[in-house]
Amino acid sequence: MVTFLKQHIRRIRYVTGFISLGLMVLSVAMLAGRGLNMGLDFTGGMVTEVTVDPQLTSDQLLEVLKPQLGEFTSVTHSDQQGRWVIRYSNAQAGQTMPNITDVLAPISHQVNIVSNSMVGAQVGQDLVDDGGMALLISVLCILGYLCFRFEWRLATGSLLALMHDVVLVLGFFAMTQMEFNLTVFAAILAILGYSLNDSIIVSDRIRELLVAKQKLPTAEINDQAIIATFSRTMVTSGTTLITISALWIMGGAALEGFATAMFIGVLTGTWSSISIGTVLPEWLKLEPKHYLPVELDATP
Incomplete structure (x- = not known):
């Protein structure tokens, strides 16, 4: 598996990157055309x-x-x-x-x-307002953390990967018209945290390799970063999916929406950190010099 990954990782990254962008467009179209089937938690x-x-x-x-x-x-x-x-x-x-x-x-x-x-409808509207505020605060905190932790090109890739995961989950619920309730919304917030963690692992490795191997092109560095973190990603995603599958099978109707959203979110979060999280910084011309100390001109 690792040998195959080394030989084809760049093609996999680019292909999945274009697939992800296409799925985002489709999801946005579904949200605009069909909307979410809001549950009683929101509608009353x-x-x-x-x-x-x-x-x-x-x-x-x-x-x-x-x-x-x-x-x-x-x-x-x-x-x-x-x-x-x-x-x-x-x-x-x-x-x-x-x-x-x-x-x-x-x-x-x-x-x-x-x-x-x-x-009543007033209670439902309060839940919508509070939920939207919670999501906004979460996104702003994540944005601030990424800007502090990484150079803006690398941070942009991680942020778009987060948006990709959330949009795909919402698009799935709009397409299937499954009930969107508070448990599903909780899953959305959990997906943000999970996807952020996965993106940070890959981005940290990219940042280290940019400094350690300055002569390599960025595309090659991204390939090496993904291969270096692949085992960790598979173990983490695999064990998480096993737990979510148990919730899906044994949790019944009460946890069906939560388990469905989490299952999709973990899958999309895994591939978005490999595809969008690495491809976008390449398009933005990320280079080793962006992580090297700035030389000060000592000329008086």
Whole structure:
């Protein structure tokens, strides 16, 4: 694998770089054309807590609830056996929502409504504002850190790699119309941190090689940096994907969106640090002289 990588790494970097740019354009088009399917956390809706027969599972509940309450109905286990929290959208104009007790009666001998409340539009707007502010602060902090840590050409590549990972995840959710809720938004923030860490590892190696091997062209230095960090990247990404896969398989509907976003983010974060994170600095003419001490003119 390492031998193949040494022989074809530059071609892989350039090809994946163009693929990444194409996917970014497609994702932006999806976001503009279809938009995100915002969940109840952002749009508002109904939240009903019920107690039913203890042996019932979430899949059995969703099987009867979704046809009546809508495709994006979610069920979360509460703190007691047989107690569940049901989240679903408000009724559309001219429609009447069915009674939860009547809907669950065919599969449960006892159905007791513990509480029934509505998450209003104002709460949803507050969540959108707070979430957007959190994302903005995170991006600004990352931007400041990159500008302090690296020369601007190398920092630009890392920043574009971060944008690439987030845009691709959002584009996937826009294309599939999967529900975008607070757990998915949390995954977006986690992806920013993960992708930043991966980009910094590669960029640090590039910076070291630029100083140590000043006679080599930048393209060759980038190739060597990726090969030097490849094993570490595969181990880190592989173990992370195993953990995310476990969440995906065993977490159920409550963690499906989070696991999906994280899985895509880890994959895109791995290849963006190899492609965009190294190709863009080359296009911006990054050279060893940009990391060498500036010689001061001692002439009086």
